[in-house]
Amino acid sequence: MFRCDIQREGIVRQSALDIYIVSLLDRGFETSYALQRRGGLSVGSTIPALQRLAAAGLVATSSNRPRHGYQLSAAGRKLARTGWKAYLKAPGHLDLDAVLRVADVAQHYGAGAKEIASFLDAAASDRRSSGRLRISKPNEAGDS
Numbered sequence: 001m002f003r004c005d006i007q008r009e010g011i012v013r014q015s016a017l018d019i020y021i022v023s024l025l026d027r028g029f030e031t032s033y034a035l036q037r038r039g040g041l042s043v044g045s046t047i048p049a050l051q052r053l054a055a056a057g058l059v060a061t062s063s064n065r066p067r068h069g070y071q072l073s074a075a076g077r078k079l080a081r082t083g084w085k086a087y088l089k090a091p092g093h094l095d096l097d098a099v100l101r102v103a104d105v106a107q108h109y110g111a112g113a114k115e116i117a118s119f120l121d122a123a124a125s126d127r128r129s130s131g132r133l134r135i136s137k138p139n140e141a142g143d144s
Contacts, residue, residue: 014083016098021049022058022072022080023105030069081109088115091123093130099123 024039035046050070053059058076062069072080084105087094094102099120106116 014079016087016094016102017045017049018053018058019079019083019087020101020105021046021053022076023084023108025059025070025072026077026080027108030071032068032070080105084109084111088119091119091126093126094123096127 020039021035021041024035029035029039032043032046032050035041035050036043050059050061053076054061054070058073058079060071060073062071084102087102088106088111091099091102103116103120106119
């Protein structure tokens, strides 16, 4: 029923974007405008994600003209507060935005600095090994 980012060893995880959005809602960002302006999300990703989360029963909508508001269900609140933990243990193949979002959510909910640093190291290592991250040496970049 939920949109999933990966499935490994029978464990299904919600996408990093969905976890970030429910975390922002848990922090009090109640409108798509607040998610976009204060959360740094685009309209193109915010509205479909909110619709997906509402369809999954994680978010409820309320219409206060002129803006729609969003509130977390109990399941949405639980996802916001715990869903990020699986990413810290096994980042998988995340894009850079997802890595930064997971780190932000983990920091907000009290993950330790060492745990977040380990996650960032693992994500960078994954990006290097998959060829999605290339670190140039000064001479390779044309620097003298």
